[in-house]
Amino acid sequence: MIKTILKIAGMIGLLLTVVSPLLYFMQSIELELNHQLMLAGMLLWFLTAILNSFNKAQ
Amino acid sequence: MNTTVVKEEAQSANVNEYEREPIPAHERKGWKSFLGMYAGEHAAGTELMIGPLFLAAGVSAFDLIVGLLLGNFLAVLSWRYVTAPIATQTRITLYYQLEKICGKHLVTIYNLANGILFCFLAGSMITVSATAVGIPFNMPMPTLSDLYPTSFVWILIVLVVGLIISLVAAKGYDAVSRFANIASPWMVLVFLACGIVALRQLNVTSLAEFWDIWGKGSDPFPGQQKFTFWHVLFFAWFCNAAMHIGMADLSVFRYAKKASAGWTTSAGMYIGHFMAWISASLLYAVFIQSPEAVASLSNGEAPPVAPGPMAYQAVGISGLALVVVAGWTTANPTIYRAGLAFQAILPKVSTFKVTLIAGGLATLAGIFPAFAMKLLGFVAMYGFILAPIGAIIFFEHYFAEKAGIFKNYAEKQSVNFNWSVLLAWLISMGIYYSIAETSDLFLSFLTFPAWITCGILYLVFSKWMQKR
16 A cells, blocks of 8 residues: 555656646746746655665565 | 666676676566666766757757767667677676686776776766756856866865765665666656756747757857767767677676667667757757856857756756766766776775775866866767777677687687787777877767777787687
């Protein structure tokens, strides 16, 4: 269960990383918001990926 | 740039797996194992320098896009039809294969050349990382024409970055390797994000406007060499020449079930050496519209190429993290591998110490922006020097019987130094390097002629020396 949640959260992190610049390109969001969403995506991806690797190791 | 072999070799050195024996059947891997590895490994810190340097070389849109498409395809073909077939037939590392042909002492010379070149490459990655770390300190960024350190702050930041990378390489290689694997998918997407954001900042809304960014090309920036279609094609083909026609990736593909796994290198080429290079080029296209860059150009000076500030303005903190992580995760195994190469020469010195020596050399190189600012030329030279050694393996594998020479001569005759190899390597390099210098030719144009000449000379010298 936790593994699945971590995987989904990680995917959301990656999605944020690629979707927010697309939204900026389509002029739907401002550059600053793009920066913040990408930062959130980065933190989400690394946090879940690191937790996942700990999970695997155990 | 590719660090696949670097990491793989480093890992295998740690666990000492099949270094001196063929890979057994149960350890062989399908193509999917190679796809992810190549896709991630070619999105390195150096891509952030190479893209801008194309723009600074005044390349046109057609030359860049079509040159990269074809050049990368030729690189993939080289991996598929030169490296992978031999790797899946012999299933041993480059170093063990070379030892059988050249003898232990000559492999040591190859290792030394490899180690020094790796240090310089790692130095340019440290330079790239320093441009991101230096932002909060308001550090003046090096320009394209800067060969020497630009300020005391620059030296200090490079020293700190280099020290941390070297210590981690010496102490915690495995942890960074695992972190690099985690970071890979994210890094690829941030490269893509940089390109997308830069397109909006350049007001690109159609394919025609995208094409117009490079247009029909321009004069190169002050101090830069003009790049044509052929420069781009040959650079893309041979920037990893040491890995494909130079056979370093024998160490990787010896694990492949089939030679067709060589096609997976296309993931690395078209993500790292196409998408990432173009994205980095777009970031620089945005930067050269800034008042600072316009002022430099109007004064006849080359503007700075600073991946840190360029990525930061496009994608914020994620951009800074990209520059640091891409530089760090690729410099780390490069320094570690250089350390292992030096350890072959200094076997009594511990891995920790030789890695620190390699890290020290890399940091010293990183202080001089020349290695990063002249990266196109340096990478071309890196391939030019190491590729001919692969010709020795290729020509022996396919033509030894026809030429009437013994295979694996050094192993059979218990010699530590095969002069046929050294002479073929030095003469082929000497001839074509002289041609490049006297005719002012880009070195990548001569990598393939040097490779062929080295292979033929090796057969001729071997025939003559083995008879004696």
